[in-house]
Amino acid sequence: MSTDPETVSVEVHLFAGLREQLGVSTVARTVAVGTTVADLYAEMFPAGPSGRMPVMYAVEQAYVKGDTVLRSGVEVAFIPPLGGG
């Protein structure tokens, strides 16, 4: 984990199509202080010609709004459209 006071480190969990795009289930990321969960998504998954997958955001295993600022050490997840049931 980064000890740089200007950055925060988080663990990102990926599922379904997003997991397949990056080829990993979890990845550690270090971002600037003040980065939001939506910023991180845009950084990790740049929009292609057809846009980007619509996702919900979770921090510490609870749904949050995209403007949630990341704190160091949190577990982040991008939640693709659900298919349970």
Added chain:
Amino acid sequence: MIDLNDGVLDESAVRAAVSRPGAGAILVFHGVTRDNFAGRGVRRLEYEAYPEMAIAQMRAIADEASERWTGVRVAMSHRTGVVPVEEASVLIAVSSPHRGDAYEASRFCIDTLKARVPIWKREIYDDGSAWKANAESGEGVDSGHIEAGGVV
């Protein structure tokens, strides 16, 4: 009883989890793999979960049902991994003093599960495969935010 299970789901276990002397009705809903989707042959489904969050969301739905309908008790078991045709991907047992509330609570639980519980499904066809989203996905996630970036 709220769980994820990578094997065949146990109907008697979810039924037993909600059974009690004051219940006059017990419903067990089975969500089952169907052999077709929009005219394409489906061979099997493959489910993937975000386990800790899925359990937390299922528990919250069960608690919400118990608050909305007095005396209702809910158990849920969702399968992960491969689910062949005719086998259940989810079981939801609901007990209630009276049948009316049991039917309503059962419908609420499966609809809300499809909207909120972080589980994904890949449909394996005779000629390919695709991740399939529920029509209900994201409904009622009031603290959530849907990225307005278009659809891949």
